[in-house]
Amino acid sequence: MPRVAPISGKADVAVEHHPVVDKVVGVFGGVRGPFSMLLHSPKLAEQVLGLVTFFRDESIVEPKARSVAILAAVREREAAYVWAAQVAAARRNGVSEEVIDLLRAKGDPGPLPAEQREIVTYVRQLMHTNRADQAVFDALKNRHGAPWLVELTTAANYFALLSGVVNAFEVAAPPDGDKLPAS
16 A cells, blocks of 8 residues: 555646646556655656656667566566556567566576677666766767667656555556566
8 A cells, every 4th residue: 555645637636737747648548656646746746757757759779678677677676566567569660578577576697698688787787876887888878879779768767756656655567567576
């Protein structure tokens, strides 16, 4: 049970914030997950929502690579709700079941193709220490360039932020979503 009552629609916010709820519904089809908490601060929710649409529609990081980074970050943050939501997106973006299984199990990324291995290693380092080894950083920067790496880094950290919100407020994962192993 969430620690505060989830916002589920316009009835739960002041009338002047109804346009923000409309924007959330326009992006997700409803109010759920992190935004059921973020809407307790409608101005913040509106700002955070802009990153969702940026990553969906404008990012130069291709969806498959972005999904690998997101799943790696979310798994390290142990965010069951965000994991369940993002596994479905990762599958749509072409991430293989083998990669999803490896990330779910926090397995060794060594067997992955170089690009996926580098992304997983980079994101895990960021989630654990807020730093990345120079060689790992350079491999991604040299392969894709600085703008790509800025966007990948921001995507991973954005989903870590969402993970923190759902974890702090104990937002339960959807019962039909992909499950993380019990800790």
